[in-house]
Amino acid sequence: MASRVLLLCSLQLAIALVLLSGLTEAQLQLGFYSKTCPNVEDIVRKEMSEILSLAPSLAGPILRMHFHDCFVRGCDGSILIDSTKNNTAEKDAPPNQTLRGFGAIERIKRTIEHACPNTVSCADVLAIAARDSVVMSKGPNWPVWLGRRDGRVTIANETKQLPPPTANFTRLTQMFGAKGLSIKDLVVLSAGHTIGTSHCSAFSDRLYNFTGKVNVNDIDPLMDTQYISRLRTRCSLTDNTTLVEMDPGSFKTFDTSYYKLVAKGRGLFHSDASLLANTFTKDYVFKHANGFESEFYQDFADSMISMGNIGVLTGNQGEIRKKCYLIN
Incomplete structure:
Protein backbone atom coordinates (compact mmCIF):
# COMPACT_ATOMS: atom_id res chain seq x y z
CA MET A 1 0.00 0.00 0.00
CA ALA A 2 2.82 2.36 0.97
CA SER A 3 4.58 1.67 -2.32
CA ARG A 4 1.38 2.48 -4.25
CA VAL A 5 1.02 5.77 -2.38
CA LEU A 6 4.68 6.55 -3.03
CA LEU A 7 4.24 5.72 -6.72
CA LEU A 8 1.11 7.89 -6.93
CA CYS A 9 2.87 10.80 -5.24
CA SER A 10 5.85 10.43 -7.57
CA LEU A 11 3.56 10.40 -10.59
CA GLN A 12 1.70 13.50 -9.37
CA LEU A 13 5.01 15.25 -8.77
CA ALA A 14 6.22 14.36 -12.26
CA ILE A 15 3.01 15.66 -13.82
CA ALA A 16 3.26 18.85 -11.79
CA LEU A 17 6.85 19.40 -12.94
CA VAL A 18 5.86 18.88 -16.57
CA LEU A 19 2.97 21.32 -16.22
CA LEU A 20 5.19 23.83 -14.46
CA SER A 21 7.80 23.49 -17.19
CA GLY A 22 5.19 24.07 -19.86
CA LEU A 23 3.85 27.08 -17.99
CA THR A 24 7.34 28.54 -17.66
CA GLU A 25 7.98 28.11 -21.38
CA ALA A 26 4.66 29.76 -22.19
CA GLN A 27 5.46 32.89 -20.18
CA LEU A 28 7.38 35.96 -21.23
CA GLN A 29 10.57 36.68 -19.32
CA LEU A 30 12.74 39.58 -18.31
CA GLY A 31 16.16 39.13 -19.88
CA PHE A 32 14.87 36.56 -22.35
CA TYR A 33 17.70 37.37 -24.79
CA SER A 34 20.42 37.74 -22.14
CA LYS A 35 22.48 34.95 -23.71
CA THR A 36 21.33 34.99 -27.33
CA CYS A 37 21.18 38.75 -27.99
CA PRO A 38 22.18 40.60 -24.81
CA ASN A 39 22.31 44.05 -26.41
CA LEU A 162 -9.97 47.06 -32.46
CA PRO A 163 -11.82 49.60 -30.30
CA PRO A 164 -12.90 52.36 -32.71
CA PRO A 165 -12.75 56.09 -31.84
CA THR A 166 -16.54 56.17 -32.16
CA ALA A 167 -17.14 53.55 -29.44
CA ASN A 168 -19.25 54.30 -26.36
CA PHE A 169 -18.29 53.20 -22.87
CA THR A 170 -20.24 49.94 -22.95
CA ARG A 171 -18.62 48.83 -26.18
CA LEU A 172 -15.16 49.86 -25.00
CA THR A 173 -15.43 47.88 -21.77
CA GLN A 174 -16.64 44.84 -23.71
CA MET A 175 -13.77 45.04 -26.19
CA PHE A 176 -11.14 45.58 -23.49
CA GLY A 177 -12.68 42.87 -21.33
CA ALA A 178 -12.49 40.40 -24.22
CA LYS A 179 -8.71 40.86 -24.10
CA GLY A 180 -8.49 40.43 -20.34
CA LEU A 181 -8.09 44.14 -19.67
CA SER A 182 -9.96 46.02 -16.95
CA ILE A 183 -11.87 49.29 -16.81
CA LYS A 184 -8.79 50.79 -15.19
CA ASP A 185 -6.66 49.59 -18.12
CA LEU A 186 -9.17 51.31 -20.42
CA VAL A 187 -8.92 54.72 -18.77
CA VAL A 188 -5.15 54.43 -18.36
CA LEU A 189 -4.30 53.24 -21.86
CA SER A 190 -6.62 55.84 -23.40
CA ALA A 191 -4.08 58.40 -22.22
CA GLY A 192 -1.77 57.16 -24.95
CA HIS A 193 -3.66 59.85 -26.91
CA THR A 194 -1.43 62.37 -25.16
CA ILE A 195 1.11 61.90 -27.96
CA GLY A 196 0.47 61.85 -31.68
CA THR A 197 -2.05 63.10 -34.20
CA SER A 198 -5.30 61.95 -35.79
CA HIS A 199 -6.95 62.35 -39.16
CA CYS A 200 -10.06 64.54 -39.17
CA SER A 201 -12.14 61.63 -40.45
CA ALA A 202 -11.82 59.88 -37.07
CA PHE A 203 -13.87 62.55 -35.28
CA SER A 204 -15.44 64.92 -37.85
CA ASP A 205 -18.92 63.48 -37.26
CA ARG A 206 -18.78 65.10 -33.80
CA LEU A 207 -18.38 68.48 -35.51
CA TYR A 208 -20.95 68.29 -38.30
CA ASN A 209 -22.99 65.12 -38.44
CA PHE A 210 -23.38 63.64 -34.99
CA THR A 211 -26.93 62.34 -35.46
CA GLY A 212 -26.97 62.29 -39.26
CA LYS A 213 -28.64 65.65 -39.86
CA VAL A 214 -25.57 67.26 -41.50
CA ASN A 215 -26.23 70.81 -40.38
CA VAL A 216 -24.38 73.44 -38.39
CA ASN A 217 -26.12 72.49 -35.14
CA ASP A 218 -25.65 68.71 -35.43
CA ILE A 219 -22.76 68.51 -32.99
CA ASP A 220 -21.78 66.18 -30.17
CA PRO A 221 -23.24 67.76 -27.00
CA LEU A 222 -20.41 66.23 -24.96
CA MET A 223 -17.77 68.28 -26.80
CA ASP A 224 -16.83 71.80 -25.76
CA THR A 225 -18.35 74.24 -28.27
CA GLN A 226 -15.26 76.45 -28.45
CA TYR A 227 -13.16 73.39 -29.21
CA ILE A 228 -15.64 72.42 -31.94
CA SER A 229 -15.30 75.88 -33.50
CA ARG A 230 -11.52 75.59 -33.47
CA LEU A 231 -11.57 72.11 -35.01
CA ARG A 232 -13.96 73.25 -37.75
CA THR A 233 -11.29 75.65 -38.97
CA ARG A 234 -9.09 72.62 -39.63
CA CYS A 235 -11.50 69.87 -40.64
CA SER A 236 -14.39 69.50 -43.05
CA LEU A 237 -16.85 66.60 -42.86
CA THR A 238 -15.20 64.86 -45.82
CA ASP A 239 -11.54 65.62 -44.96
CA ASN A 240 -9.49 62.39 -44.99
CA THR A 241 -6.00 63.87 -45.07
CA THR A 242 -5.58 66.67 -42.51
CA LEU A 243 -3.85 65.73 -39.26
CA VAL A 244 -4.85 67.27 -35.92
CA GLU A 245 -2.96 67.06 -32.62
CA MET A 246 -4.73 64.76 -30.17
CA ASP A 247 -3.28 66.73 -27.24
CA PRO A 248 -2.97 70.30 -28.57
CA GLY A 249 0.16 72.09 -27.41
CA SER A 250 1.63 68.96 -25.86
CA PHE A 251 1.31 66.27 -28.52
CA LYS A 252 5.03 65.40 -28.50
CA THR A 253 5.19 65.09 -24.70
CA PHE A 254 3.78 62.18 -22.71
CA ASP A 255 2.00 63.77 -19.74
CA THR A 256 -1.36 64.08 -17.95
CA SER A 257 -2.63 66.96 -20.09
CA TYR A 258 -4.81 64.42 -21.92
CA TYR A 259 -6.94 64.09 -18.78
CA LYS A 260 -7.20 67.87 -18.47
CA LEU A 261 -8.64 68.00 -21.98
CA VAL A 262 -11.09 65.15 -21.42
CA ALA A 263 -12.29 66.78 -18.18
CA LYS A 264 -13.06 69.97 -20.14
CA GLY A 265 -14.96 68.16 -22.91
CA ARG A 266 -12.00 68.48 -25.25
CA GLY A 267 -11.15 64.84 -25.77
CA LEU A 268 -10.87 64.47 -29.54
CA PHE A 269 -12.76 61.19 -29.93
CA HIS A 270 -16.12 59.96 -28.75
CA SER A 271 -14.20 57.18 -26.97
CA ASP A 272 -12.36 59.87 -24.98
CA ALA A 273 -15.61 61.57 -23.98
CA SER A 274 -17.09 58.22 -22.97
CA LEU A 275 -14.63 58.01 -20.07
CA LEU A 276 -16.87 60.51 -18.29
CA ALA A 277 -19.86 58.15 -18.53
CA ASN A 278 -18.67 55.87 -15.72
CA THR A 279 -18.04 56.83 -12.12
CA PHE A 280 -14.68 55.06 -11.79
CA THR A 281 -13.20 56.32 -15.07
CA LYS A 282 -14.60 59.82 -14.55
CA ASP A 283 -13.03 60.01 -11.10
CA TYR A 284 -9.72 58.79 -12.56
CA VAL A 285 -9.85 61.45 -15.30
CA PHE A 286 -10.54 64.30 -12.88
CA LYS A 287 -7.96 63.10 -10.35
CA HIS A 288 -5.17 63.03 -12.91
CA ALA A 289 -6.35 66.21 -14.57
CA ASN A 290 -5.24 67.81 -11.32
CA GLY A 291 -1.88 66.11 -10.95
CA PHE A 292 -0.72 62.78 -9.48
CA GLU A 293 1.54 62.29 -12.51
CA SER A 294 3.83 59.73 -10.85
CA GLU A 295 0.83 57.55 -9.94
CA PHE A 296 -0.47 57.71 -13.51
CA TYR A 297 2.97 56.85 -14.88
CA GLN A 298 3.06 53.71 -12.73
CA ASP A 299 -0.46 52.81 -13.80
CA PHE A 300 0.43 53.26 -17.46
CA ALA A 301 3.50 51.07 -17.08
CA ASP A 302 1.44 48.34 -15.40
CA SER A 303 -1.28 48.47 -18.07
CA MET A 304 1.27 48.34 -20.89
CA ILE A 305 2.80 45.22 -19.36
CA SER A 306 -0.67 43.67 -19.15
CA MET A 307 -1.48 44.60 -22.73
CA GLY A 308 1.86 43.24 -23.91
CA ASN A 309 0.87 39.81 -22.58
CA ILE A 310 -2.31 39.50 -24.64
CA GLY A 311 -2.39 36.27 -26.65
CA VAL A 312 1.37 35.94 -27.00
CA LEU A 313 2.97 33.09 -28.90
CA THR A 314 5.93 31.55 -27.08
CA GLY A 315 8.12 28.45 -27.08
CA ASN A 316 7.78 26.64 -30.40
CA GLN A 317 4.71 28.55 -31.53
CA GLY A 318 4.89 30.85 -34.53
CA GLU A 319 8.29 31.80 -35.89
CA ILE A 320 11.06 34.40 -35.77
CA ARG A 321 10.57 36.39 -38.96
CA LYS A 322 13.71 37.58 -40.69
CA LYS A 323 11.80 40.45 -42.28
CA CYS A 324 8.87 41.78 -40.33
CA TYR A 325 6.71 42.38 -43.41
CA LEU A 326 7.15 38.87 -44.77
CA ILE A 327 6.32 35.42 -43.36
CA ASN A 328 9.37 33.12 -43.55
Whole structure:
Protein backbone atom coordinates (compact mmCIF):
# COMPACT_ATOMS: atom_id res chain seq x y z
CA MET A 1 0.00 0.00 0.00
CA ALA A 2 2.82 2.36 0.97
CA SER A 3 4.58 1.67 -2.32
CA ARG A 4 1.38 2.48 -4.25
CA VAL A 5 1.02 5.77 -2.38
CA LEU A 6 4.68 6.55 -3.03
CA LEU A 7 4.24 5.72 -6.72
CA LEU A 8 1.11 7.89 -6.93
CA CYS A 9 2.87 10.80 -5.24
CA SER A 10 5.85 10.43 -7.57
CA LEU A 11 3.56 10.40 -10.59
CA GLN A 12 1.70 13.50 -9.37
CA LEU A 13 5.01 15.25 -8.77
CA ALA A 14 6.22 14.36 -12.26
CA ILE A 15 3.01 15.66 -13.82
CA ALA A 16 3.26 18.85 -11.79
CA LEU A 17 6.85 19.40 -12.94
CA VAL A 18 5.86 18.88 -16.57
CA LEU A 19 2.97 21.32 -16.22
CA LEU A 20 5.19 23.83 -14.46
CA SER A 21 7.80 23.49 -17.19
CA GLY A 22 5.19 24.07 -19.86
CA LEU A 23 3.85 27.08 -17.99
CA THR A 24 7.34 28.54 -17.66
CA GLU A 25 7.98 28.11 -21.38
CA ALA A 26 4.66 29.76 -22.19
CA GLN A 27 5.46 32.89 -20.18
CA LEU A 28 7.38 35.96 -21.23
CA GLN A 29 10.57 36.68 -19.32
CA LEU A 30 12.74 39.58 -18.31
CA GLY A 31 16.16 39.13 -19.88
CA PHE A 32 14.87 36.56 -22.35
CA TYR A 33 17.70 37.37 -24.79
CA SER A 34 20.42 37.74 -22.14
CA LYS A 35 22.48 34.95 -23.71
CA THR A 36 21.33 34.99 -27.33
CA CYS A 37 21.18 38.75 -27.99
CA PRO A 38 22.18 40.60 -24.81
CA ASN A 39 22.31 44.05 -26.41
CA VAL A 40 18.89 43.93 -28.07
CA GLU A 41 17.33 46.67 -25.95
CA ASP A 42 20.38 48.89 -26.40
CA ILE A 43 20.12 48.42 -30.16
CA VAL A 44 16.43 49.33 -30.21
CA ARG A 45 17.03 52.34 -27.98
CA LYS A 46 19.83 53.67 -30.19
CA GLU A 47 17.80 53.18 -33.38
CA MET A 48 14.69 54.75 -31.84
CA SER A 49 16.71 57.74 -30.66
CA GLU A 50 17.97 58.33 -34.20
CA ILE A 51 14.54 57.72 -35.76
CA LEU A 52 12.73 60.10 -33.41
CA SER A 53 15.40 62.76 -33.78
CA LEU A 54 14.56 62.80 -37.49
CA ALA A 55 10.81 62.21 -37.16
CA PRO A 56 9.61 62.98 -33.60
CA SER A 57 5.99 62.63 -34.66
CA LEU A 58 6.48 58.85 -35.03
CA ALA A 59 6.41 58.24 -31.27
CA GLY A 60 2.61 58.18 -31.11
CA PRO A 61 2.13 56.00 -34.21
CA ILE A 62 4.59 53.37 -32.96
CA LEU A 63 2.81 53.20 -29.61
CA ARG A 64 -0.50 52.92 -31.48
CA MET A 65 0.91 50.19 -33.72
CA HIS A 66 1.78 48.04 -30.70
CA PHE A 67 -1.75 48.55 -29.35
CA HIS A 68 -3.28 47.57 -32.70
CA ASP A 69 -1.03 44.52 -32.91
CA CYS A 70 -1.96 43.23 -29.46
CA PHE A 71 -5.73 43.61 -29.92
CA VAL A 72 -5.75 41.39 -33.05
CA ARG A 73 -4.43 37.84 -32.55
CA GLY A 74 -2.41 39.02 -29.58
CA CYS A 75 1.03 40.66 -29.59
CA ASP A 76 2.43 38.55 -32.42
CA GLY A 77 3.68 41.11 -34.95
CA SER A 78 0.87 40.26 -37.38
CA ILE A 79 0.20 44.00 -37.87
CA LEU A 80 3.56 44.22 -39.67
CA ILE A 81 2.92 41.62 -42.40
CA ASP A 82 2.23 42.81 -45.95
CA SER A 83 -0.82 41.78 -47.93
CA THR A 84 -0.42 39.23 -50.73
CA LYS A 85 -2.32 38.55 -53.92
CA ASN A 86 -4.53 36.09 -52.06
CA ASN A 87 -4.87 37.80 -48.70
CA THR A 88 -5.56 41.30 -47.38
CA ALA A 89 -3.46 41.81 -44.26
CA GLU A 90 -4.33 43.62 -41.03
CA LYS A 91 -2.19 46.62 -41.98
CA ASP A 92 -4.42 47.28 -45.02
CA ALA A 93 -7.73 47.09 -43.13
CA PRO A 94 -9.51 50.46 -42.66
CA PRO A 95 -8.56 50.91 -38.96
CA ASN A 96 -4.88 50.50 -39.81
CA GLN A 97 -4.57 52.44 -43.05
CA THR A 98 -3.54 55.55 -41.14
CA LEU A 99 -0.79 53.78 -39.18
CA ARG A 100 2.76 55.02 -39.69
CA GLY A 101 6.15 53.74 -38.61
CA PHE A 102 6.41 50.42 -40.42
CA GLY A 103 9.68 51.51 -42.01
CA ALA A 104 11.08 52.37 -38.59
CA ILE A 105 10.37 48.87 -37.27
CA GLU A 106 11.97 47.34 -40.36
CA ARG A 107 15.06 49.50 -39.86
CA ILE A 108 15.40 48.35 -36.25
CA LYS A 109 14.85 44.72 -37.24
CA ARG A 110 17.58 44.91 -39.91
CA THR A 111 20.06 46.20 -37.35
CA ILE A 112 19.14 43.44 -34.90
CA GLU A 113 19.39 40.77 -37.60
CA HIS A 114 22.92 41.93 -38.34
CA ALA A 115 23.85 41.59 -34.65
CA CYS A 116 21.78 38.51 -33.75
CA PRO A 117 20.47 36.64 -36.82
CA ASN A 118 17.20 34.70 -36.52
CA THR A 119 16.89 35.40 -32.81
CA VAL A 120 14.63 38.35 -31.92
CA SER A 121 11.00 38.40 -32.99
CA CYS A 122 9.36 41.35 -34.71
CA ALA A 123 6.69 41.27 -31.99
CA ASP A 124 9.37 41.87 -29.35
CA VAL A 125 10.99 44.61 -31.44
CA LEU A 126 7.65 46.41 -31.63
CA ALA A 127 7.03 46.02 -27.88
CA ILE A 128 10.44 47.50 -27.01
CA ALA A 129 10.08 50.28 -29.58
CA ALA A 130 6.66 51.22 -28.18
CA ARG A 131 8.13 51.50 -24.68
CA ASP A 132 11.02 53.59 -25.97
CA SER A 133 8.67 55.89 -27.90
CA VAL A 134 6.97 56.73 -24.58
CA VAL A 135 10.23 57.14 -22.65
CA MET A 136 11.67 59.41 -25.35
CA SER A 137 8.50 61.50 -25.16
CA LYS A 138 9.30 62.14 -21.47
CA GLY A 139 6.91 59.45 -20.31
CA PRO A 140 7.34 56.48 -17.95
CA ASN A 141 9.73 53.60 -18.33
CA TRP A 142 8.85 49.96 -17.68
CA PRO A 143 10.52 46.56 -18.02
CA VAL A 144 9.51 44.83 -21.26
CA TRP A 145 8.95 41.11 -20.78
CA LEU A 146 10.24 39.32 -23.87
CA GLY A 147 10.00 35.98 -25.63
CA ARG A 148 7.13 36.63 -28.04
CA ARG A 149 7.12 34.70 -31.27
CA ASP A 150 5.83 36.04 -34.58
CA GLY A 151 2.50 34.93 -35.96
CA ARG A 152 2.06 33.56 -39.45
CA VAL A 153 -1.52 34.72 -39.97
CA THR A 154 -2.85 38.20 -40.72
CA ILE A 155 -6.48 38.78 -41.73
CA ALA A 156 -7.94 42.22 -42.42
CA ASN A 157 -11.43 41.35 -41.20
CA GLU A 158 -10.11 40.50 -37.73
CA THR A 159 -9.39 44.18 -37.10
CA LYS A 160 -13.04 44.45 -36.07
CA GLN A 161 -11.66 43.63 -32.61
CA LEU A 162 -9.97 47.06 -32.46
CA PRO A 163 -11.82 49.60 -30.30
CA PRO A 164 -12.90 52.36 -32.71
CA PRO A 165 -12.75 56.09 -31.84
CA THR A 166 -16.54 56.17 -32.16
CA ALA A 167 -17.14 53.55 -29.44
CA ASN A 168 -19.25 54.30 -26.36
CA PHE A 169 -18.29 53.20 -22.87
CA THR A 170 -20.24 49.94 -22.95
CA ARG A 171 -18.62 48.83 -26.18
CA LEU A 172 -15.16 49.86 -25.00
CA THR A 173 -15.43 47.88 -21.77
CA GLN A 174 -16.64 44.84 -23.71
CA MET A 175 -13.77 45.04 -26.19
CA PHE A 176 -11.14 45.58 -23.49
CA GLY A 177 -12.68 42.87 -21.33
CA ALA A 178 -12.49 40.40 -24.22
CA LYS A 179 -8.71 40.86 -24.10
CA GLY A 180 -8.49 40.43 -20.34
CA LEU A 181 -8.09 44.14 -19.67
CA SER A 182 -9.96 46.02 -16.95
CA ILE A 183 -11.87 49.29 -16.81
CA LYS A 184 -8.79 50.79 -15.19
CA ASP A 185 -6.66 49.59 -18.12
CA LEU A 186 -9.17 51.31 -20.42
CA VAL A 187 -8.92 54.72 -18.77
CA VAL A 188 -5.15 54.43 -18.36
CA LEU A 189 -4.30 53.24 -21.86
CA SER A 190 -6.62 55.84 -23.40
CA ALA A 191 -4.08 58.40 -22.22
CA GLY A 192 -1.77 57.16 -24.95
CA HIS A 193 -3.66 59.85 -26.91
CA THR A 194 -1.43 62.37 -25.16
CA ILE A 195 1.11 61.90 -27.96
CA GLY A 196 0.47 61.85 -31.68
CA THR A 197 -2.05 63.10 -34.20
CA SER A 198 -5.30 61.95 -35.79
CA HIS A 199 -6.95 62.35 -39.16
CA CYS A 200 -10.06 64.54 -39.17
CA SER A 201 -12.14 61.63 -40.45
CA ALA A 202 -11.82 59.88 -37.07
CA PHE A 203 -13.87 62.55 -35.28
CA SER A 204 -15.44 64.92 -37.85
CA ASP A 205 -18.92 63.48 -37.26
CA ARG A 206 -18.78 65.10 -33.80
CA LEU A 207 -18.38 68.48 -35.51
CA TYR A 208 -20.95 68.29 -38.30
CA ASN A 209 -22.99 65.12 -38.44
CA PHE A 210 -23.38 63.64 -34.99
CA THR A 211 -26.93 62.34 -35.46
CA GLY A 212 -26.97 62.29 -39.26
CA LYS A 213 -28.64 65.65 -39.86
CA VAL A 214 -25.57 67.26 -41.50
CA ASN A 215 -26.23 70.81 -40.38
CA VAL A 216 -24.38 73.44 -38.39
CA ASN A 217 -26.12 72.49 -35.14
CA ASP A 218 -25.65 68.71 -35.43
CA ILE A 219 -22.76 68.51 -32.99
CA ASP A 220 -21.78 66.18 -30.17
CA PRO A 221 -23.24 67.76 -27.00
CA LEU A 222 -20.41 66.23 -24.96
CA MET A 223 -17.77 68.28 -26.80
CA ASP A 224 -16.83 71.80 -25.76
CA THR A 225 -18.35 74.24 -28.27
CA GLN A 226 -15.26 76.45 -28.45
CA TYR A 227 -13.16 73.39 -29.21
CA ILE A 228 -15.64 72.42 -31.94
CA SER A 229 -15.30 75.88 -33.50
CA ARG A 230 -11.52 75.59 -33.47
CA LEU A 231 -11.57 72.11 -35.01
CA ARG A 232 -13.96 73.25 -37.75
CA THR A 233 -11.29 75.65 -38.97
CA ARG A 234 -9.09 72.62 -39.63
CA CYS A 235 -11.50 69.87 -40.64
CA SER A 236 -14.39 69.50 -43.05
CA LEU A 237 -16.85 66.60 -42.86
CA THR A 238 -15.20 64.86 -45.82
CA ASP A 239 -11.54 65.62 -44.96
CA ASN A 240 -9.49 62.39 -44.99
CA THR A 241 -6.00 63.87 -45.07
CA THR A 242 -5.58 66.67 -42.51
CA LEU A 243 -3.85 65.73 -39.26
CA VAL A 244 -4.85 67.27 -35.92
CA GLU A 245 -2.96 67.06 -32.62
CA MET A 246 -4.73 64.76 -30.17
CA ASP A 247 -3.28 66.73 -27.24
CA PRO A 248 -2.97 70.30 -28.57
CA GLY A 249 0.16 72.09 -27.41
CA SER A 250 1.63 68.96 -25.86
CA PHE A 251 1.31 66.27 -28.52
CA LYS A 252 5.03 65.40 -28.50
CA THR A 253 5.19 65.09 -24.70
CA PHE A 254 3.78 62.18 -22.71
CA ASP A 255 2.00 63.77 -19.74
CA THR A 256 -1.36 64.08 -17.95
CA SER A 257 -2.63 66.96 -20.09
CA TYR A 258 -4.81 64.42 -21.92
CA TYR A 259 -6.94 64.09 -18.78
CA LYS A 260 -7.20 67.87 -18.47
CA LEU A 261 -8.64 68.00 -21.98
CA VAL A 262 -11.09 65.15 -21.42
CA ALA A 263 -12.29 66.78 -18.18
CA LYS A 264 -13.06 69.97 -20.14
CA GLY A 265 -14.96 68.16 -22.91
CA ARG A 266 -12.00 68.48 -25.25
CA GLY A 267 -11.15 64.84 -25.77
CA LEU A 268 -10.87 64.47 -29.54
CA PHE A 269 -12.76 61.19 -29.93
CA HIS A 270 -16.12 59.96 -28.75
CA SER A 271 -14.20 57.18 -26.97
CA ASP A 272 -12.36 59.87 -24.98
CA ALA A 273 -15.61 61.57 -23.98
CA SER A 274 -17.09 58.22 -22.97
CA LEU A 275 -14.63 58.01 -20.07
CA LEU A 276 -16.87 60.51 -18.29
CA ALA A 277 -19.86 58.15 -18.53
CA ASN A 278 -18.67 55.87 -15.72
CA THR A 279 -18.04 56.83 -12.12
CA PHE A 280 -14.68 55.06 -11.79
CA THR A 281 -13.20 56.32 -15.07
CA LYS A 282 -14.60 59.82 -14.55
CA ASP A 283 -13.03 60.01 -11.10
CA TYR A 284 -9.72 58.79 -12.56
CA VAL A 285 -9.85 61.45 -15.30
CA PHE A 286 -10.54 64.30 -12.88
CA LYS A 287 -7.96 63.10 -10.35
CA HIS A 288 -5.17 63.03 -12.91
CA ALA A 289 -6.35 66.21 -14.57
CA ASN A 290 -5.24 67.81 -11.32
CA GLY A 291 -1.88 66.11 -10.95
CA PHE A 292 -0.72 62.78 -9.48
CA GLU A 293 1.54 62.29 -12.51
CA SER A 294 3.83 59.73 -10.85
CA GLU A 295 0.83 57.55 -9.94
CA PHE A 296 -0.47 57.71 -13.51
CA TYR A 297 2.97 56.85 -14.88
CA GLN A 298 3.06 53.71 -12.73
CA ASP A 299 -0.46 52.81 -13.80
CA PHE A 300 0.43 53.26 -17.46
CA ALA A 301 3.50 51.07 -17.08
CA ASP A 302 1.44 48.34 -15.40
CA SER A 303 -1.28 48.47 -18.07
CA MET A 304 1.27 48.34 -20.89
CA ILE A 305 2.80 45.22 -19.36
CA SER A 306 -0.67 43.67 -19.15
CA MET A 307 -1.48 44.60 -22.73
CA GLY A 308 1.86 43.24 -23.91
CA ASN A 309 0.87 39.81 -22.58
CA ILE A 310 -2.31 39.50 -24.64
CA GLY A 311 -2.39 36.27 -26.65
CA VAL A 312 1.37 35.94 -27.00
CA LEU A 313 2.97 33.09 -28.90
CA THR A 314 5.93 31.55 -27.08
CA GLY A 315 8.12 28.45 -27.08
CA ASN A 316 7.78 26.64 -30.40
CA GLN A 317 4.71 28.55 -31.53
CA GLY A 318 4.89 30.85 -34.53
CA GLU A 319 8.29 31.80 -35.89
CA ILE A 320 11.06 34.40 -35.77
CA ARG A 321 10.57 36.39 -38.96
CA LYS A 322 13.71 37.58 -40.69
CA LYS A 323 11.80 40.45 -42.28
CA CYS A 324 8.87 41.78 -40.33
CA TYR A 325 6.71 42.38 -43.41
CA LEU A 326 7.15 38.87 -44.77
CA ILE A 327 6.32 35.42 -43.36
CA ASN A 328 9.37 33.12 -43.55
